[in-house]
Amino acid sequence: MYDKKKERGRSAKCFVCVLASFVILCALLLLLASIMRVREPRAKIRSATSNKITHNASPSSSPSFNATLIIFMTIQNPNFGVFTYDNSSMSVLYAGAKIGDTPINGDKVSFRKTKQINVTVDLRSAQVPVTGNFSGDMNSGTLNLTSYAKFSGTVRFLKIMNVKKSIEMACAMKLNFTSHLLQDIQC
Known part of the structure; x- marks a missing residue:
């Protein structure tokens, strides 16, 4: 039996995981960019x-x-x-x-x-x-x-x-x- 509710729940969880990964990756890149910004000695x-x-x-x-x-x-x-x-x-x-x-x-x-x-x-x-x-x-x-x-x-x-x-x-x-x-x- 094919259950459409389970499929929607899985795709929603997958979307949330991808979105959370993207947000975490952007935050890490922002942090890395602020640390690696070169200032004048x-x-x-x-x-x-x-x-x-x-x-x-x-x-x-x-x-x-x-x-x-x-x-x-x-x-x-x-x-x-x-x-x-x-x-x-x-x-x-x-x-x-x-x-x-x-x-x-x-x-x-x-x-x-x-x-x-x-x-x-x-x-x-x-x-x-x-x-x-x-x-x-x-x-x-x-x-x-x-x-x-x-x-x-x-x-x-x-x-x-x-x-x-x-x-x-x-x-x-x-x-x-x-x-x-x-x-x-x-x-």
Whole structure:
């Protein structure tokens, strides 16, 4: 005997199962897409000090300075994948002229972690063209500096997907000759 009610009940159950499977699959894909969305890693200078500053701001000779800065910076990875960056460098500029440069070794930042990096930069005023602004800044005891670094690398998700990302960091700061600190750091 053929029972139409049983057949309708089976087809209704089958339809509900297929629909539920489709909804669950869509929810899983939505969750996976939100986790695997690639965000930009961020780099920031947290603080900086100087262990050695020598300067000459006397009016009888041309102004000059030499300084060794220790810069404490962080790279934050907000992704669910590892960010691996290549070797790069950090430059320090005064009035558009490069007065210091240092290499930064490549490394990796684990997923959803922040990595701290200490960078030592030697600053020399020999590259600065002597202008009225430089003499005035030297006499005031502070110099307005800009630092620039670029980190290029990839974000890797579960060894399946690699996405290339670059971080550019430009920070303005003031080098104080009396306190031997970098002040007013704005990235």
